[in-house]
Amino acid sequence: MNPSRLWLRLRRSNSAPIRMPHLVDESRFVDHCSRCRACVDVCETGVIVVGDGGFPELNFQRAECTFCGACARACSEPLFLAPAEAPWPYRIAIGEGCLPHLGVECRSCADACDVMAIRFRPSAGAAYPTLTDDCTGCGACLPRCPGQALSLTPLTQTPKGDIA
């Protein structure tokens, strides 16, 4: 077995890591990433960290991704695709911990979103957040949520309307 893959099988977390935008598939990534840390050092926001096995991954509790492309330019391996319209298949999912569902007013996620992808639907009590298709999955809203209700989810697994 490729030693790189062994490291990943020993990964502490059950969830798959989220890596840099415009990256090739995970299988090719672990086969060819040299773990040189060039992308970690060049990332303008500090969202790239050294994860399990020494492989770079994103930690949205530290920062968001601005899609600046610096990680791709710094990488000496053929691991990044040409910038496409969509950098990756992720967007935000709003889960059960969302405070307005407990009657508490909160708009922290919307305040963090540069593209205004989170809108609030008027209701009798606290207004509920809903997500629009403008979400880029940048992660800026994630650490701002006091209810820890936000997660980054592959697009195919995220219901369009989010919470009701």
Ligand code: SF4
């Ligand atoms: S695109 Fe820019 S901000 Fe995003 S992970 Fe790469 S270097 Fe960091």
Ligand code: SF4
């Ligand atoms: S920041 Fe979190 S708790 Fe507040 S409205 Fe957004 S998802 Fe709900």
Ligand code: SF4
């Ligand atoms: S991930 Fe980025 S674009 Fe999407 S809702 Fe959060 S802040 Fe807005």
